[in-house]
Amino acid sequence: MRSFRNQLAFQLMDWRSLIIFWAILIVVNIVQVLDLLYWSSKTGSTIYSVFMPNYGAASVFVLVSGILSATITFPLLMSVGYTRKQFYLTTIVSGPIFCAVMAIIQCTIVYCGRGILNALGYHLETPIWSVVSVGYLQLAIYCMIFYLSFLIGSVFYLYGTLPGILVIAAYIAVLSYTPVDNKFDFMDYFSTSLEYNNHTYIHYTWIISAIVAVAGWLLYRRSAVRTY
Numbered sequence: 001m002r003s004f005r006n007q008l009a010f011q012l013m014d015w016r017s018l019i020i021f022w023a024i025l026i027v028v029n030i031v032q033v034l035d036l037l038y039w040s041s042k043t044g045s046t047i048y049s050v051f052m053p054n055y056g057a058a059s060v061f062v063l064v065s066g067i068l069s070a071t072i073t074f075p076l077l078m079s080v081g082y083t084r085k086q087f088y089l090t091t092i093v094s095g096p097i098f099c100a101v102m103a104i105i106q107c108t109i110v111y112c113g114r115g116i117l118n119a120l121g122y123h124l125e126t127p128i129w130s131v132v133s134v135g136y137l138q139l140a141i142y143c144m145i146f147y148l149s150f151l152i153g154s155v156f157y158l159y160g161t162l163p164g165i166l167v168i169a170a171y172i173a174v175l176s177y178t179p180v181d182n183k184f185d186f187m188d189y190f191s192t193s194l195e196y197n198n199h200t201y202i203h204y205t206w207i208i209s210a211i212v213a214v215a216g217w218l219l220y221r222r223s224a225v226r227t228y
Contacts, residue, residue, distance in 0.1 A: 063146075152171070
């Protein structure tokens, strides 16, 4: 157990990219708020439309992190003595921790942003959703993105370009059948998920994440490994 904790801490130790990412995004959010208060003629804005770019940007950051974990972190750790099982187990655990941090930061920005806007006299039209619901949904979606992108990176690394492209094509085909008007719109999916009782769609993301995690282990446990 102590060895596992040390390995997990090692994979989570580099927070510099995360800090830089959110620092830039917070600056962008400040500009958006100033634009909303003093320069923009937009009316009927919601708290989510004000900070909507954050969701897409965070999703891309998670996606890139998943791919880098498979293509760079894996061979690096194997070269310093990790076993495949150790690497995969710590990745399965560190991924949700990373995604939870992303969700917490985004929720903090949204709710603090709402408070600041209200204090400055700009009252957004729609009520804000429960912080638990918003955080849980973000965690579920970010985890799904992380595991899917990790699988993409794994296929590219282990099997080459063509199989990786085929996996991406399969993902695109699946996204075309999402329940929101046959398109993958994060904000539409976000609002639709929160409107359904028992978070029906959110549970689908956990099921997909579990399936992808198992598929990833099936790839890693027998495939040839190239280390640095």
